[in-house]
Amino acid sequence: MSKRIRIIEGTWNCTSCDTKGILARHKKCPQCNNPRELTGKESEFDFGGTDAATGKALREGVTDETALELAGAGADWFCAYCGASNRGDQTLCKHCQAERTQDAKALQEEEAADDEHPLRAPPRASSAKKTLGKVALVLGGSLFFCCSGTLIYGLWSTATHDTSGQLVRTEWKRTVFQERFTPVTLEGWQDELHAQPPRMPVNGLGESAGVQNIRGCVSSRRGSRKVADGTERVCSTKTRKKACGTEEKCQTRNKGNGFQEEVCRDVTRYCDESYEDCRNETRYRQEPVYAQKCNYDTYQWKEVARRELSGQSGEPPRWPELSMSPTDRLRREEHYVLHVEYDDDGKKQATFEPKTEQEFLSWKPGQPVSVTVTNGGDIQKLLPR
Incomplete structure (x- = not known):
């Protein structure tokens, strides 16, 4: 891989007399004789454009010995006393003859590209x-x-805050459901049915539904399964990179003295190539699965009656009464509600539901309370105050 090196000379603008495009080899302005300084953007060089595809500089490289010697002299430094620009290999300021000291500022020279990766540009954020x-x-x-x-x-609506309020009203509701162990006919898959006699409940407990009189079995579709149904050739068009000759790629580095070093190499060029990617794939189909579905006799708890009682402030909760047979059972539900009015930039109302009768009975209408409430109006915590 051949390597070609060129030196590109930049230009700078004098901020004293506004002369433009001064060659970097001049440390002083040819018009006003003022030295180039670090301040005023005089050390910002213009090297011209580059070719977007190759990175090659559009400006011609320099060939005269004077310019090449300046390019190899190292990064420019600026006198700490007069601010004038000097060659990197000079120890005395050309403008005021002061010695180069440790506080003399210098331009930064970029490191040379790695020979192993000559075209790897330093990471830089693109505008x-x-x-x-x-x-x-x-x-x-x-x-x-x-x-x-x-x-x-x-x-926002679930965020909470604390405020004060008053318990204004209480409510309760209790419901009793009477359920009876009732014979029913159900359907089931034959391989899942195992005949066993039922056991009747005693005082609503100890029952077993049982499975009896399995009959009327017919073949029914139980589901489906995926089965192999041969193979098929599946092809798709893909793209891959293929070497297709060479191309010139260039990289430049700033030498810190108004010159750039450009290194160009011929590298392999890669082109996109389309190709068919084919493979054999198993083809599947859905096959129905059948089994024997049967009727059978069993027992289930079914609701035969219900009673409900409710009350408000001052009425103690009580259960409704139901008469029942020995094979019946009772199922009970209870619901308690506290109505709270709280002061949150104006009177607002919300409800709170205690979980147990004991908790419900501990609250009395008119009682002052501390409320933790969401912005949406849901009470999260209620405490006596």
Whole structure:
């Protein structure tokens, strides 16, 4: 892989007399004789453009010995006394003859490219990428706020705060369900049915539904399964990289003195090649699965009656009464509600549901309370005050 090296000379602008395009070899302005200084952007060099495809500089390289000697003299340094620019290999300021001291500032010379990876450019954020990133951030933020209003409201509505209030009213409701162990006919798969006699409950306990009189079995579709049904040739078009000659690629490095070193090499060029990727794949089909479905006799608990009682403040909770046979059982449900009025920039009302009768009976209407409530009006905690 051949290597070609060129030296590119930059230009600078004098901030004293506004002369433009001064060659880097001049440490002083040819018009006003003022030395080039570190301040005022006089040390920012223009090296011209580069070819987007190859990275090759569009400006011609220098060949005269004077310019090449300056390019190899090292990074420029600036006198700590007069600020003038000097060659990197000089020890005395050319402008005021002061010695180069440790506080003399110098331009930065970039490191040479690695021979193993000569075209690897140093990581640098592209302004285009930065712009696209900002646009994506703005669009993403807009989309978030546009489409996440419900989420934001949900987070706000579940946030809690503490306030004070008063218990204004209590409610209770109790329901008793009478259930009877009743014979029924059901369907089931024959391989899952095992005949066994039922056992009747005593005082609503100890029952066993049993399975009896399995009959009327017919073949029914129970589901489906996937079975192999041969193979088929499946092809898809893919793309791969293929060497297709060479191309010139260039890389430049700043020498810190107004010159750039350009290194160009001929590297392998890769082109996209389309090809067919084919393979044999197993083909599957869905096959129905059948089994014997049968009728059978068994028992289930079924509701035959219910009674409900409710009351408000001052009425103690009690259960409704139901008469039942020895094979019946009772199922009970209870529900308690406290109505609370709290002061949260104006009177508001909410409800709180105690879990047990004991907890419900500990509250009395008119009692002052401390409330932990969400912004949406749900009471999370209720304490006497």
